[in-house]
Amino acid sequence: MKITDIQFGMLRVPLKTPFKTALRTVGTVEDIVVMVHTDSGQVGYGEAPATAVITGDTHGSIIDAIRHYISPRLIGQDIAELNHLTQLIQSSMEKNTSAKAAVEIAVYDLWGQLYGAPLYKLLGGGDPVITTDITISVDYIDKMVADSVSAVERGFESLKIKVGKDIGVDIERVKAIYAAVQGRALLRLDANQGWTAKQAVYALQTLEEAGIKLELIEQPVKARDLAGMRYVTERVHTPVMADESVFGPMEVIELIRLRAADIINIKLMKTGGISNAIRIADIAAMHGIECMIGCMLETSISVAAAVHVAVAKSNVITKVDLDGPSLCQFNPVDGGVIFNESEISVTDAPGLGIREIRGLERLGD
Ligand SMILES: C[C@H](N)C(=O)N[C@H](CCC(=O)O)C(=O)O
Numbered sequence: 150m151k152i153t154d155i156q157f158g159m160l161r162v163p164l165k166t167p168f169k170t171a172l173r174t175v176g177t178v179e180d181i182v183v184m185v186h187t188d189s190g191q192v193g194y195g196e197a198p199a200t201a202v203i204t205g206d207t208h209g210s211i212i213d214a215i216r217h218y219i220s221p222r223l224i225g226q227d228i229a230e231l232n233h234l235t236q237l238i239q240s241s242m243e244k245n246t247s248a249k250a251a252v253e254i255a256v257y258d259l260w261g262q263l264y265g266a267p268l269y270k271l272l273g274g275g276d277p278v279i280t281t282d283i284t285i286s287v288d289y290i291d292k293m294v295a296d297s298v299s300a301v302e303r304g305f306e307s308l309k310i311k312v313g314k315d316i317g318v319d320i321e322r323v324k325a326i327y328a329a330v331q332g333r334a335l336l337r338l339d340a341n342q343g344w345t346a347k348q349a350v351y352a353l354q355t356l357e358e359a360g361i362k363l364e365l366i367e368q369p370v371k372a373r374d375l376a377g378m379r380y381v382t383e384r385v386h387t388p389v390m391a392d393e394s395v396f397g398p399m400e401v402i403e404l405i406r407l408r409a410a411d412i413i414n415i416k417l418m419k420t421g422g423i424s425n426a427i428r429i430a431d432i433a434a435m436h437g438i439e440c441m442i443g444c445m446l447e448t449s450i451s452v453a454a455a456v457h458v459a460v461a462k463s464n465v466i467t468k469v470d471l472d473g474p475s476l477c478q479f480n481p482v483d484g485g486v487i488f489n490e491s492e493i494s495v496t497d498a499p500g501l502g503i504r505e506i507r508g509l510e511r512l513g514d
């Protein structure tokens with residue numbers, strides 16, 4: 150099975166409610182869809198969001214990177230040579246991790262199709278059902294409490310509470326939500342780099358002293374402030390998770406060496422796809438460090454790939470934040486992984502199992 154062409158589309162899916170973090174507010178998922186065509190007629194699908202504030206990737210840069218740097222290396226290559234293909238993708242250029250991820254996901258999809266097996270089985274197998282949290286956007290306290298209660302009523306047992314806007318209000322946000330859902334859901338906080346190290350320690354110690362037990366705090370300080378991450382990790386009981394601070398395996402090794410966090414959030418859009426996600430999971434497992442697998446604002450195309458990785462690496466990926474499809478007003482995918490609120494199931498369809506993507510706007514040459 151040889152690659153003959155790589156085509157693009159733009160997929161727009163409105164969110165149920167605006168997604169608000171310390172970094173940005175978004176109303177609609179607008180992602181680039183990648184279709185890798187082969188001489189057998191089979192097509193592999195991938196997806197890349199333009200999360201410029203985190204990865205630096207824009208729609209233009211994603212298309213440009215694939216069209217001019219990745220695609221020329223892949224045309225004519227054999228899908229059976231998976232390791233060679235991932236090496237070609239990863240070494241095509243620096244950064245541009247979302248573009249690399251979209252193409253890698255499509256190539257892994259085809260690899261599964263080539264052998265007639267679902268991706269998770271080729272990656273090692275595992276329990277085909279996983280459970281995700283759901284994000285509660287940062288907002289007025291009453292709105293966050295109402296959104297949290299509604300999420301619990303929909304069956305979510307873990308809530309990812311966005312904070313990082315104003316330290317005093319953030320403490321009140323968490324206290325109010327904890328009081329409303331105590332005993333019914335675990336709370337994970339994500340400050341998306343919004344606090345200083347001292348603010349983070351103050352907020353977390355205040356919450357701990359008030360008897361509030363948090364599952365974890367994600368990326369309390371600026372991405373590059375590894376000393377700040379370590380400062381917080383050393384001073385609070387709440388486990389600290391690195392998100393924007395770690396993209397690839399080398400950064401994970403450095404983070405572990407510095408003991409700058411307790412948990413690592415793996416996202417395919419930061420790692421450049423599946424091959425590095427697996428490397429990170431293996432490095433973390435060797436060091437006894439737990440991982441979460443997360444997503445950006447993505448639909449069930451690229452999140453499906455993350456689900457297959459999560460299932461196959463459940464020995465070390467113990468936490469799941471794959472709520473992108475649950476945040477969308479509709480699922481544009483026919484086939485693929487089944488997203489049913491907090492419960493996500495892989496099927497035994499080959500590769501990612503995607504049959505069709507509805508509403509795709511084709512982007513020409
Ligand atoms: C969607 C997911 N639950 C999430 O919160 N991801 C964010 C970044 C998403 C974005 O801004 O597109 C995170 O974990 O920081």
Ligand SMILES: [Mg+2]
Nearest residue numbers: 339367368392
């Ligand atoms: Mg995060």
